[in-house]
Amino acid sequence: MLTRARIEVEVKNCLVRAGTTFRPDQLRAYRNAIRREKNENARWVLEKILENAEIARKNAFPLCDDTGIPHVFLDIGGGVSLPRDWLSAISNGVVQGLRAMPGRPMAVRGNPVERVEQSRGLFVDPGKVSPAPVIVKSVPGDKLKITVLLLGGGPEIRAKTYRVFHKRSIDVVLGEAAEWASSEVRNLGCTPCVPAIGIGRTHVEASVLMVEAMKDGSLSRQNSWEKKVTELINETNVGPLGLGGDTTALGTFIKIGPLRASGIRVVSMRPGCCFEPRKSSVVLG
Amino acid sequence: MICIQTPIGEHEVEKLQIGDQIEISGVIYCGRDAVLPKLVRLIESGDLNRVGVNVEGGVIFHTAVSPAGIGPTSSNKVEIEGSIPALSKAGVRIHIGKGALGSETVEELRKYHSVFAVTPPVSALFSDKIVSRRVAAFREEGMEALYQLEVRGFPAIIAIAHGKTIFGPRQRGG
Numbered sequence A: 001m002l003t004r005a006r007i008e009v010e011v012k013n014c015l016v017r018a019g020t021t022f023r024p025d026q027l028r029a030y031r032n033a034i035r036r037e038k039n040e041n042a043r044w045v046l047e048k049i050l051e052n053a054e055i056a057r058k059n060a061f062p063l064c065d066d067t068g069i070p071h072v073f074l075d076i077g078g079g080v081s082l083p084r085d086w087l088s089a090i091s092n093g094v095v096q097g098l099r100a101m102p103g104r105p106m107a108v109r110g111n112p113v114e115r116v117e118q119s120r121g122l123f124v125d126p127g128k129v130s131p132a133p134v135i136v137k138s139v140p141g142d143k144l145k146i147t148v149l150l151l152g153g154g155p156e157i158r159a160k161t162y163r164v165f166h167k168r169s170i171d172v173v174l175g176e177a178a179e180w181a182s183s184e185v186r187n188l189g190c191t192p193c194v195p196a197i198g199i200g201r202t203h204v205e206a207s208v209l210m211v212e213a214m215k216d217g218s219l220s221r222q223n224s225w226e227k228k229v230t231e232l233i234n235e236t237n238v239g240p241l242g243l244g245g246d247t248t249a250l251g252t253f254i255k256i257g258p259l260r261a262s263g264i265r266v267v268s269m270r271p272g273c274c275f276e277p278r279k280s281s282v283v284l285g
Numbered sequence B: 001m002i003c004i005q006t007p008i009g010e011h012e013v014e015k016l017q018i019g020d021q022i023e024i025s026g027v028i029y030c031g032r033d034a035v036l037p038k039l040v041r042l043i044e045s046g047d048l049n050r051v052g053v054n055v056e057g058g059v060i061f062h063t064a065v066s067p068a069g070i071g072p073t074s075s076n077k078v079e080i081e082g083s084i085p086a087l088s089k090a091g092v093r094i095h096i097g098k099g100a101l102g103s104e105t106v107e108e109l110r111k112y113h114s115v116f117a118v119t120p121p122v123s124a125l126f127s128d129k130i131v132s133r134r135v136a137a138f139r140e141e142g143m144e145a146l147y148q149l150e151v152r153g154f155p156a157i158i159a160i161a162h163g164k165t166i167f168g169p170r171q172r173g174g
Helices: A004-020 A026-037 A040-059 A087-102 A112-117 A153-158 A170-187 A203-216 A224-234 B010-015 B036-045 B084-089 B102-110 B121-125 B141-146
Strands: A069-077 A135-139 A144-151 A160-165 A197-201 A253-256 A264-270 A278-284 B001-004 B021-031 B057-062 B091-099 B114-118 B131-136 B147-162
Touching: A004 A087, A004 A144, A004 A278, A026 A040, A040 A203, A040 B036, A040 B121, A040 B147, A069 A087, A087 A144, A135 A203, A144 A203, A153 A170, A160 A170, A160 A203, A170 A197, A170 A224, A197 A203, A197 B021, A203 A253, A203 A264, A203 A278, A224 A253, A278 B147, B010 B091, B036 B084, B036 B131, B084 B091, B084 B102, B102 B147
Parallel strands: A069 A135, A197 A253, B001 B021, B021 B057, B057 B091, B091 B114
Antiparallel strands: A069 A144, A144 A278, A160 A264, A197 A264, B021 B147, B114 B147, B131 B147
């Protein structure tokens, strides 16, 4: 039977891994991009990002000083046995992970209005950066899969959730999402990006699907629609850090949920920065 | 690769062209949204020396400084881009950040013999380039205080110099 202590330590380790290491699919995508990229300055940026990943792994240091807002995604098997108060064990694991990494101490102090106006300063403790509401999905089996994702601030400025008149065409829907991404990557700064797109019935559902796309997506496993969105964004020639070149997007993750009889689809698009998705999973039980 | 040692002379800046890859060694200052307007007010009131800050021939990196490291924030935010003319006039030779700047700023940089460089948000790599760090002023701003860093081989690319910019026209919302 899973214990609270085990859950805490696994969540802590997941968070630190997510913030300090590149996964094999990211390393492969960057190496391929460096090989293909013809713009010398663009290649310089891509090489620095790989060098950064190597130092971050070696020193267990954050990939980026914006260590992001923790998001926890749980795939819960119907047969798994969980200890009492297991959700608070997950929260404790997040706090411990933020202190260990360390996360950037960027939680805003004060009452609701003071927080909006940022008038009472920041907490010194990185553990005060509380996670976003936990996302839970029921799956077959007797395991608990915990995924910790760290969502940086830059892509949040450039993300968008809105309705699209689909005209009964996936090309129309994804074309519009690619257009949103293309117009925003010019201002993102931290390119190459990895956009995540969720398509659902409501704004909440589309946003959750967008996070799920980040959770499940791999840069080594891209379907034809994901490749198409990536190609459309790369046609902008914004390039790494906005310096031009062919590598504006490294890949795209798309998740389509249940849909309703309607002329519109709700689409959530988050461009994702050069280190994203920063994620790590563990399967327990 | 061009190696630059601070303090930087005007003649050295004249040689830098957009697209040049540089590595900076020596003392640099770090500040962003909260502290740069305060620094400008100190310059305007003539009190800069009183707090022991010397920006002559200097470098300002647009970043917070925290246990999670350093990394460029968007330089086209109002408080940051707005500080560039006064800081250039006071002697800052290289501003480092990310994102395109407006045409007025491109012109002000030219007028005061300063350049703008960009660098990727490679915080782990930067941590290897930092020799020492201390709060230089405005400690109350926490991670957004003005920090003085000694760095060795800090990497960047010249993005705006002598009225030329590596970026296309700036998009709305930058």
